[in-house]
Amino acid sequence: IGMSHSVNTASIEAFKHSMVTSGSIMVPCPWFPEIADYAKQHPDLDLGLHLTLTSEWKYLRWRPVAPPDKVPGLLDEQGFMWKSERQTAMKATPQEIEAELRAQIDRALAFGIKPTHLDTHMGTLYTRKDFFEVYAKLGKEYGLPIMAMRATPESIELAKKDGSPITAEILTKLEQDGYPLLDYLVTGVSGRTFAERKKAYHDLLRNLKPGVTMLIVHLGMDNDELKATTGSWQQRHADFLSFTDPETKKLMDELNIKTTTWRELGKLANWKKSAK
Numbered sequence: 116i117g118m119s120h121s122v123n124t125a126s127i128e129a130f131k132h133s134m135v136t137s138g139s140i141m142v143p144c145p146w147f148p149e150i151a152d153y154a155k156q157h158p159d160l161d162l163g164l165h166l167t168l169t170s171e172w173k174y175l176r177w178r179p180v181a182p183p184d185k186v187p188g189l190l191d192e193q194g195f196m197w198k199s200e201r202q203t204a205m206k207a208t209p210q211e212i213e214a215e216l217r218a219q220i221d222r223a224l225a226f227g228i229k230p231t232h233l234d235t236h237m238g239t240l241y242t243r244k245d246f247f248e249v250y251a252k253l254g255k256e257y258g259l260p261i262m263a264m265r266a267t268p269e270s271i272e273l274a275k276k277d278g279s280p281i282t283a284e285i286l287t288k289l290e291q292d293g294y295p296l297l298d299y300l301v302t303g304v305s306g307r308t309f310a311e312r313k314k315a316y317h318d319l320l321r322n323l324k325p326g327v328t329m330l331i332v333h334l335g336m337d338n339d340e341l342k343a344t345t346g347s348w349q350q351r352h353a354d355f356l357s358f359t360d361p362e363t364k365k366l367m368d369e370l371n372i373k374t375t376t377w378r379e380l381g382k383l384a385n386w387k388k389s390a391k
Contacts, residue, residue: 116140116165117147119175121341125334125355127153130160132359134367135332136374139165139234142219143177143196148226155227161376163232163259164223166216166250168203168239170196175344181218186211204242212240213249220257232377234262241279251289260381262329263289265296273300293385298326312353317366327380332358 116126116138123146129135140150140162154162168189170176176195179186188207189196197203223230233254235241240250254261264270266286274281290296304315319330335341335351342348357363367374 116162117142117144117150119144119335119340119344120146120149121336121338121344122146122334122351123150123153125336125351126150129334129355129358132364134358134364134374135334136376137161137163137231139163139232140223140228140230141165141167141177141236142222143167143170143180145175145177151223151226151228154229158229161231161378162228163234163377164220164228164230165234165236166219166240167236168196168207168212168215169198169200169237171198171237172344179215179218180222181211181215185214189215200237200239200242203239204246207246209243209245209249212246213253216249216253220253230257230259231381232260232262233257238277238279241274241277241281244280244285247281247285251294254294255292255386258381258384258386260295260377260384262300263294263296264300265290265298267298269299292387295380295383297329299324299328301328301330303331307349307353309353309356312350313357313360313363316357316363320363320366320370320372323370323372327375334358 116123117140126138138161140154141147142164144167154160178195179189183190183194188211189203191197197206233250235250240246250261263286266283270286271283286296301319304312304319306312306315332354333351334355335348336355337352341351
């Protein structure tokens with residue numbers, strides 16, 4: 116959320132239908148002030164920060180929040196963030212990552228947002244162990260849960276598939292240190308059209324396992340702004356339609372699926388103090 120007016124509008128509307136219960140704000144993006152204002156007016160909304168270290172679109176680009184001279188490794192030749200997480204992993208230092216993440220969190224706080232959690236745009240904070248350590252450290256420091264899974268066969272397989280160096284030992288240590296962790300994470304489904312994606316989501320809902328599953332959706336309105344931004348506009352609008360559709364709500368009720376929020380998960384945090 117915050118990337119564009121289309122995304123903000125779709126997300127706000129979806130919240131009203133009670134199936135989408137949480138969202139993540141991209142602080143460096145151009146429409147951040149709009150969603151920040153809405154968040155301030157609606158403090159009960161569950162809104163975290165989508166910590167952003169890449170700028171992947173062709174024309175809609177953004178820059179770091181931190182001063183450029185503090186984070187040169189985050190800048191491409193045009194002064195924007197790198198387009199891919201791999202470029203960021205190759206060019207940036209953990210010190211630059213920490214400076215930028217602090218700048219994003221502090222900017223959100225300055226705008227009156229009370230974030231409920233931290234997660235990572237394009238999984239960039241999972242590309243290097245030292246990046247992930249910064250992520251976990253800041254979550255604990257600011258008292259915010261981070262998007263991470265328990266060390267299960269599924270989470271380790273997902274990490275391997277994505278080429279992430281985050282190991283079972285690292286995730287187990289997080290849990291031992293009192294971080295509230297997810298059981299399952301679903302980052303997307305197949306299909307392009309509304310019918311295709313709705314079916315995929317309904318199949319997914321029917322096959323959920325016991326535990327806490329985070330399902331990530333990308334929402335957008337069908338308009339020229341979104342179409343000019345991304346080639347995935349159709350999928351984004353299909354996600355919006357899927358999770359404002361009464362049939363989806365009916366299915367969730369029939370399956371006795373209980374929705375929750377990061378605010379609630381955060382109450383389970385029991386961070387241990389670091390040894391002196």
